[in-house]
Amino acid sequence: MSDPRIEPDEPRPEDVAPDDALDQALDDVPAGPSRAARFRAAAGRAGERARELDRSPALQRVVKRLRGVLPGDAHFGDPLSLGGARHVEAAGRAIVGLTGDRPGVVRELGLGGVQLWQSVLESFGRGIGEHEVALVFTDLVDFSRWSLAAGDDEVLRVLRQVGEAWEPPMTTRAGTIVKRLGDGLMVAFADPAAALDAVVEARDRLSALDVPDWRPRMRAGIHLGWPRRVGGDYLGVAVNVAARLGDAGRADEILISGDVLRRLDARTVETKRRRRIHLKGAPEGLEIHQVLSTSR
Structure with a gap:
């Protein structure tokens, strides 16, 4: 028996197809932006x-x-x-x-x-490299100020002389030059003692250069860690610490971390603890030492 409330010609809800229902809903939307x-x-x-x-x-x-x-x-x-x-x-x-x-x-x-x-x-000891590496960063003090007045040709000439002065001490001690940073170097060594010897000789050779209106002087930082090798580069906290040590040094100063010092023969190196240096991003408790002299 049919429901008298529904007109015979009006479709019942259950008879309306989904597409028809959608059309009816759209027809009910008032004019203007939906x-x-x-x-x-x-x-x-x-x-x-x-x-x-x-x-x-x-x-x-x-x-x-x-x-x-x-x-x-x-x-x-x-x-x-x-x-x-x-x-x-x-x-x-x-x-x-x-x-x-x-x-x-x-x-x-x-x-x-x-x-x-x-x-x-x-x-936590994860994500680190497979080998311990002594990382060296060197930098020329006051190079930027001098280069602005020297001109491109003179800067190029001096940089070539600088490279000839400080790269051989690194490579002859099995150091791998990772990056040439314009007025600096990043070098990796397997032996911390070899790294320090190379830096000391590089500093001495650099001091012999004769440059008009400027004296090339180097500062350097050395840190020991387990950086990750990616392509021809090293990445990780150890790299960051070594770079910050290099930046924190004064002219002719070599700064090393306590990790490096503990791997050196105490009879061959004299150092002084630097307590007033704070390196951003460095591990808590990092010891920093200035190298005063070596006898190797």
Whole structure:
């Protein structure tokens, strides 16, 4: 028996096909922008604002400064540092792939997080390299000021002389030159004693150079650790500490960590503890010593 409340020609709800129901629902939408259209417009405006913030030079500078004080390699994210097969490199490649090659706040925050992640793993003895390495960073003091007035030709001539002065002591002691940093070097040694001997000789050879209006003087830092080898480079907290030691030195000064000092023959080196140096991103309790003389 049919329901007298439903007209014979009116379809019952259960007889309405899904497509017909959708058409009826759309017919009931009042004229003007729909809720979905308004949502899409708002989302578009929010997305554009987010892109503007991501491209903000001021915010990018803030995030890069933050990465500079975090433990680990503040340059993590370049093609060389992402060339490994470990999970950290894979995460870095994923971030670069999602954000593209353009600089941005989101990209820097993501890479900074992976940088910090790697340093935490290394603090627990994970994610480190397979071999102990003595890392050396050298730098020419006051080079930037002199080079501005010297001109490109003179700078190139002097840098060639500097390379001839301080690279042979490194390579003849089985040191591997990892990077030439313009006015500096990064060198890796298997033996901390060989690293110190090379740096001392390089400093002595450099002092013999005759450059008009400037005296080439070197500062250096040496640290011992287990950095990860990626391609032709080394990455990790040990690299960061060695670089900071090199930056913290004065003209003609060689700074070494306590880890290096404990591997040297105490009869061949005289040192002085430097207690007023604070290295950003360095492990807590790091000992810093100034090399006063060697007798090797």
